[in-house]
Amino acid sequence: MFESVKGILENYTEYEVREDSSLMGDLALSSFDMAAIVAEFEDKFSISVHDRDIINFVTVKDIINYLEEKTSSSN
Amino acid sequence: MLKTEDLQRYYRQIGTVDLRSILEVRVAHDPDGIAYIYGEGETHTEKSCRQYYDEVISLASYLHERYQHAKIALIGENSYLWIVSFFATIISDNIIVPLDKDLPPTELKELAQRSDCELLIYSQTYADVAEVLCEGGSLASLSMPEISNIVAQANQAEFTHQRDHEDTCAIFFTSGTTGKPKGVMLSDKNISHDSYYSAFDLWLKGDSVLTLPLHHTFSLAVGVIGAYMCGHAVYISKGLRYFAGDLVKHHPFSICVVPLYLETIYKRIWRQAKDTGSEGKLRWGLRISRTLKKLGIDVRRKLFKEIHDELGGKLTDIICGGAFLDQDYIDFFDDIGINIYNGYGITECSPIVSVNRAEKRVPHSVGKPMSCLEVITINGEICVRGDAVMLGYYGDPHTSHDALAGGWFHTGDLGYVDDGYVFIQGRKKNLIILPNGKNVSAEELEEHLEHIDAVSEVVVRSENDRIVAEVYCKDGQNVDAEVEALNRKLPPYKRIAEVRYRDTEFPKTTTQKIKR
Structure with missing residues (x-):
């Protein structure tokens, strides 16, 4: 999962993506970047992400946990 | 379709400018014109000016029977019913308190209590937040599905009550420098005058896509009231995630944004050029465009057709405010054929203070003051006076007195006015203003x-x-x-x-x- 997430995030940041990287701090992502990133997750994992869930993403790990939960519940 | 000059003439004939009369003028002369569009595919809905007005009046009548001079909080994502609720609350002689949906529930509860709200209007998405806010029973609630039922019964409803347009009609919370958000009290006169004069100062020439959050006065004044006055349809975007797609689908002529949008579009254009190996072509195009423009030849929309297509194909005017915008972005968009009208505003001034106009845009400036406002500097601080300046801060007479000392609103922003144009240089106090406004x-x-x-x-x-x-x-x-x-x-x-x-x-x- 980390590699998949990293692959998408790397298109939006010039910084190294680690599990503990903070999205807005370490990776300098804007709310606009997050909107585009989430759209990519939706396509890649065939899930639907609620707008209000995005607010809870602080670190890369948060995204991984969220996606793991979403993809396991949709299986 | 009404001609622009006719619509402008009708609007100029208004005796007393207030929000209700702004709605009524277009309804009287363009009843079937589309005011709002929302949804996609089968759920796609168009609301004519007549439908919109009737639904506002119907809800206003409902609210007025139950509440008068009450503070009514409003929370939800951007939607048609949000806009109807906003206008209906004001017209019903109550006070609207738009809340920032992104704040934590505990903070929202504090704001609703501090502003003495009696009713909360909420969208279904925020039903859980409404539950937290209404705990304890001091705050009643009305959901947007309930509002949908109320306005469904709209049929040329009679509601003749007129509010005092100099009384507080809205409280907008804004971050102060003291750590606690301040409740900016605006009257119907404040909001309607700022929107009315800014529409005349910068008349929008076509349909738009609304994307900025509606609890911001900038989004309301230009994106909603201004676009309505100028006779156009507004497509209500569901949010940031859908913005790029909505531009392509709905082909706006103008949009109202904060600098972050322009920065993002700019970066996206360059990233795409890099990915497709056409960076050199883009640079060459920009050079050619500038040179030809100096010679009076404008081929920008042809030269950058692919970029324009990705922005819907018709986008010509972008009104930008809310935070500092680097002149480089303005120049870049100008080079590709999109006019950026950069302005300056502050919630306390309803919010637009100044904007660059179509006839003359001055680099690095935030334009000339609105026709209903005067701008001067006192000890280097930008100070504003006029019909759009707030009544004060709710429950805070001391801060209000200081902010409005000498009959001028002291913005806290440093700058100067040169040949009628306003220039901003920084903040007097320690307030961080981000590119998203x-x-x-x-x-x-x-x-x-x-x-x-x-x-x-x-x-x-x-x-x-x-x-x-x-x-x-x-x-x-x-x-x-x-x-x-x-x-x-x-x-x-x-x-x-x-x-x-x-x-x-x-x-x-x-x-x-x-x-x-």
């Missing part, structure tokens, strides 16, 4: 950080549009985990992007205050 109080974040045991001293500032906290910790401790925990409780725009550690205490003034 959000204002963040450095003191509020410092207060949160000071609650972390290991933190002895802290200064929060903005660097390259990121929030940076410089901390001095006892025994050189690390507080990264605590800051991450704090960030989880804060809305995204207030999150601390970087913690920078110092080995020594901050230098102090003689009164032992930290030198910022």
Whole structure:
């Protein structure tokens, strides 16, 4: 999962993506970047992400946990 | 379709400018014109001016029977019913309190209590937040599905009550420098005059896509009231995630944005050029465009057709406000054939203070003051006077008195006025204004950080549009985990992007205050 997430995030940041990287701090992502990133997750994992869930993403790990939960519940 | 000059003439004939008369003029002359569009495919809905007006009046009548001079909080994502609720509350002689949906429920509850709200109007998405806010029973609630039923019964409803347009009709919360959001009290006269005159000062020439959050006065004044007055349809976008797609689907002529949007579009254009190996072609195109323009030849829309197509194909005018916009972005968009009208506003002035006009845009300036406002500087501070200036801060007469000293609103922004054009140079006080237009109080974040045991001293500032906290910790401790925990409780725009550690205490003034 980390590699998949990293692959998408790397298109939006010039910084190294680690599990503990903070999205807005370490990776300098804007709310606009997050909107585009989430759209990519939706396509890649065939899930639907609620707008209000995005607010809870602080670190890369948060995204991984969220996606793991979403993809396991949709299986 | 009404001609622009006819619509302008009808609007000029208004005796007393207020929000209701702004709605009524277009309904009287363009009843079947489309005011709003929302939804997609089968759920796609168009509302004519007549339908919109009838639904506003129907809800106003319903509210007026139950509430008068009451504060009514409003929370929800951008939607047609949000807009109907906003206007209906004001026309019903009540006071609307739009809330920022991204704030944590505890903070929203505090704001609703502080502004003495009696009713909460909420969208279904925020039903859980409404439950928290209404706990204890002092706040009644009305959901948007319920409102949908009320307005469904709209049939040329009679509602003749006229509110005093100089009374408070809205309270907008804005970040102050003291850490606690201030409730800006605006009258119907304030909001309607600012929107009315700004529409004449910068007349929008075509349909638009509404994307900025509606609880911001800028979005309401230009994106909603201004677009309505100019006779256009507004497509209500569901939010940031859908913005790019909505541009392509709905082909707006104009949009109203904050700088972050322009920065993002700019970066996207260059990234795409890089990915397709056409960076050189883009640079060459920009050079050619500039040269030809000097010769009076304008081929920008042909030269950059692919870029225009990605923005819907018709986008010509972008009104930008809410935060500082670098002149380089204005120049770039100008080179590709899109006019950026950069302006300056502040919630306390309903909010537009000045904007660059179609006839003349002055580089690095935020344009000329609105026709209903005067702007001067007092000791280098931008001060504003006129019909759009607020009544004061709710429940805070002392701060109101200081802010409105001498009959001028003291903006806290530093700048100058040259040949009628306003130039902004910085902030007098410590307020962080981010490219997304959000204002963040450095003191509020410092207060949160000071609650972390290991933190002895802290200064929060903005660097390259990121929030940076410089901390001095006892025994050189690390507080990264605590800051991450704090960030989880804060809305995204207030999150601390970087913690920078110092080995020594901050230098102090003689009164032992930290030198910022």
